[in-house]
Amino acid sequence: MIIQFKQTTPLIQSIKAKLEQRPAQVEVVGTHLAAIGVKDFTPTAEEAAVIASISFDDPSFVLGSRQFQPEDTVITLPHTTIGGDNFVMMAGPCSVESQAHVRKMAKLAKAGGATVLRGGAFKPRTVPYSFQGLEEDGLRFLRQAADEFDMDVITEVMDVPHVEMVGKYTDVFQIGARNMQNFSLLKAVGKTQIAVGLKRGMSATIDDLLNAAEYIRANGNPNVFLIERGIRTFDNKYTRNTFDLAAIPVLKKLTHYPIIADPSHAVGVRDLVTPMAVAAAAAGADGEIVEIHDDPAHAFSDGPQALTPDLYKDMTRRVNLVRAALA
Amino acid sequence: MIIQFKQTTPLIQSIKAKLEQRPAQVEVVGTHLAAIGVKDFTPTAEEAAVIASISFDDPSFVLGSRQFQPEDTVITLPHTTIGGDNFVMMAGPCSVESQAHVRKMAKLAKAGGATVLRGGAFKPRTVPYSFQGLEEDGLRFLRQAADEFDMDVITEVMDVPHVEMVGKYTDVFQIGARNMQNFSLLKAVGKTQIAVGLKRGMSATIDDLLNAAEYIRANGNPNVFLIERGIRTFDNKYTRNTFDLAAIPVLKKLTHYPIIADPSHAVGVRDLVTPMAVAAAAAGADGEIVEIHDDPAHAFSDGPQALTPDLYKDMTRRVNLVRAALA
């Protein structure tokens, strides 16, 4: 059930308290109240006077829905604002490779306009014998590099036991596509207040993605944004995945969470990243996350999709041109 | 086999003549010669002197490949140029509904910058009991409307016996997604010189699409362009298909044929057409084909995806802004 009130009033909290006596989770944002699982409610006359509408026909991802929270979620990091009218650039290497290398990449990322530094210290690799990341050392190098260039950090957390440790180093937990329905992990990051960037699973529907985000939000963490990174379809000869750009405007209608585009993983091929980054900006994304590398041929992972320094700067320039044209 | 010559020389034609004595189809464009199926060739010393390279490692769609024809295909219609540096807008109703209505739609299309009028007179409908089109009357109305507003016509041809008749009315044959591998039809339009807009099938790979185009080109018709209109994937709750925008830059690398985006069929939902049209332009499309209707609720077909007049004009405005920004 979602109740929309006509105005802010102490009755919101009293109705909330009343509903919480039922076995129901109740949440309030501004003039909207959601009572999950509640299917009947008869307001008193006094209550009815301040209620604009009551709806029992909620989506399963009620807390993530625009019906419950019409205003955009805006996430404030030390150096970055995600959501609302802001456009954010996140960039960095696929893997943290060394202290010196990630510092170099941070400098490059910042020079191209990024305010969030990405880099993997724990890597979810399809094959167990591939490079699995520098682990806590990688996190430390990433944090140092970001701090030196006044950037925020996004990095992947892969399991529940790592949440506390990774949380000491990062501003944003990235949940990878393969873990999008690792519900234990979603609950664990949902119990923190650290921002979470949730990647769409490779066969996740839009509803699946929003239900996964709901696990985070329902556990108390409202600092959620979504990442479209391509889905798996029948055609993967020329691209790694199929970039579902229409998901961006679809999600903007359904949810208040910011939507970030990840063209690097979506296409997996360097030459295609820029046109797709530009297209994502044109489609209304709230930002981009891209992989960069100064020497892709020797990258520890995902070299073929990393933008070289020149391509990265050209990409940000073109994205900004499109953003300005459509402003 | 593809032979690239260093320059234009009479030897190209003499080599062509020599190769045609084998059971091989030989085609020449500029300084490139393709001999299909030829796997060995030893030039004379005189010939070798003018040859830059010989390759036996051709794609199956050799005539459509950039290796054979590096320059963009440019198709010239009376009022429109497709390909090269040109950007084309094609618009019109899904179905031709009446003489008066298609005239009204032509006026609207033109006002928004379209130079090609679309409209179906023969409709490939999933269910046999749905409206199947006005047939030849529809073609006549479409032609009249286009002529009045100095526009070119694109309309679907559905089978071999109709090629001649439809060809009397149209400037461009549209081959629908469901007929992309109707090889008899591809051969038939390939034997004309009328331009062909070939829509990607809903489960066609990039290679499938290029091989289908090859049927047209190999039968003698070089006036081919491709239309990306979305593919079928696991998620179709909020969109009709999944718009594979990365196919645009992929195809631009592989082939010289122009690539037109069809956001209307790709998403199937009016509100999403504009962001996707803008994204397609940003991704490098050579033009757009969209459905418009002044009264979508009463459209004979595909009303939910038709742009209203206001939305259509806003879409063309935004597409032009992005095009200008990236020029």
Place this chain on the structure above:
Amino acid sequence: MIIQFKQTTPLIQSIKAKLEQRPAQVEVVGTHLAAIGVKDFTPTAEEAAVIASISFDDPSFVLGSRQFQPEDTVITLPHTTIGGDNFVMMAGPCSVESQAHVRKMAKLAKAGGATVLRGGAFKPRTVPYSFQGLEEDGLRFLRQAADEFDMDVITEVMDVPHVEMVGKYTDVFQIGARNMQNFSLLKAVGKTQIAVGLKRGMSATIDDLLNAAEYIRANGNPNVFLIERGIRTFDNKYTRNTFDLAAIPVLKKLTHYPIIADPSHAVGVRDLVTPMAVAAAAAGADGEIVEIHDDPAHAFSDGPQALTPDLYKDMTRRVNLVRAALA
């Protein structure tokens, strides 16, 4: 609208005649009447007395539905009965390669229990430069071979202008997967009384397949059967397509048309054909269509999926064992 009558009665024909005065197509099978597009009907008291039920909630494929025709469609060919309690084996080479070869293949097919000889004379090839078939010569060779061994013929018809000619040679028109929504072709074979084997398109839903069959049935030809031959999904490294065996029991519930399994195209790999043929029989298929070849390495097309003579005989043996066990 579907009317189910309590018994056979002259009132069925009189109601049919009455409904045909509306703009409606009306069909009767036994005690069931379907009036397509009719959304209201008030029987007289006399009529009401013989009516068991009236339903306005019909599937789009009304004539193909079990609601309209509860009894299995049974198709009678000179040497074969398809549907009902019969199980049919269809076998032969992918392409008709020569008069002698198809004769040899017919003998082999018959020895393994097949009563229908398959073989392509017109081949829908993805690439235009691949072998396209022996055309009318191929049809003649195929017919002769079948006649010699008292078999029926199934062969593909690819376009409208060929329907008449192919019809002179074949007992069953095969409509290929790529032509499943070639509606002109469906209408054309629907206007004959020759049996039609309709292959599921590679991205066709169950409903798409039944709507395509409806094009044939609504044009007057009730002799339709369906062929499941695999769909296109994200995984095609070890199999050509994904064999959707659950479609067999799903279709058996929805429609009265017989369902034939095509394991050869579904998997595309010789070693997998037998287990999948056996699985299809276990799942309730009404028969199988398989490709066989005595020298697959030199087959004109689809060699890798052709069963050798020994494998073919083992396959039919195992299919029969499973059929007997479940009888």
Place this chain on the structure above:
Amino acid sequence: MIIQFKQTTPLIQSIKAKLEQRPAQVEVVGTHLAAIGVKDFTPTAEEAAVIASISFDDPSFVLGSRQFQPEDTVITLPHTTIGGDNFVMMAGPCSVESQAHVRKMAKLAKAGGATVLRGGAFKPRTVPYSFQGLEEDGLRFLRQAADEFDMDVITEVMDVPHVEMVGKYTDVFQIGARNMQNFSLLKAVGKTQIAVGLKRGMSATIDDLLNAAEYIRANGNPNVFLIERGIRTFDNKYTRNTFDLAAIPVLKKLTHYPIIADPSHAVGVRDLVTPMAVAAAAAGADGEIVEIHDDPAHAFSDGPQALTPDLYKDMTRRVNLVRAALA
């Protein structure tokens, strides 16, 4: 690198010891040695004399491959043998609902021939507000029920912190489809010796599945079996997923792990479970895992796909008939 020895010899262990001085993981099964990542090896003359072959062209899932271990993996539980010539039936409710109910379901499962009792105590639910399982109480009830009827237990473990606790109650860890690439969890169960049933992810390729299994095997646990439970495709109107039955014979060729079919989740519809269970047996599965319920309308989860007692018994009967026919 895989070395196949001509016979058992002490040289196998000495070569293993020598290779382990490199940074390489080395495993031996019988007369086969795999040295992961090793790309060069020159045997001494003495060593060469006992070596049948050396291959450097290994699949990424080397320990799971038939090249490394030609013999079937056979897993021995107290009451059940999985793999080899055995066929195993696993059955039980989707969720453990109560002590009394799971006992009743165990009795039913056993009566139909099952020797492994399934039941979820921790449930991975798409929506956070759905029933999440009885947790440790559920495990206790499940264990008691299995013990009473001399059965083994399979139950899902959802995250690393639960591995130890769930391991106290179960004979088999089930890894769910959504966790197939939860690599931390795979490593954690790989460090135990408890059997693991790994479900194929809904968009996992065959290679993805085998690479995921490799995470378990490479961490020291050889007791792995695979579960095919359907993949996500474009058609889900009549079935929950698409049951990829061809994966069974494909996997039997590639790997020595047993393959169990899960028709319940594959189709999601009660009436289709039996034909698909029978088809899976015909396709060569090493067993089945199915959901049963005495009152599906009131099941806590997945009621629509649960077999009723009568349907369950009929299913096992038919599966056994097919198994016997093909023996």
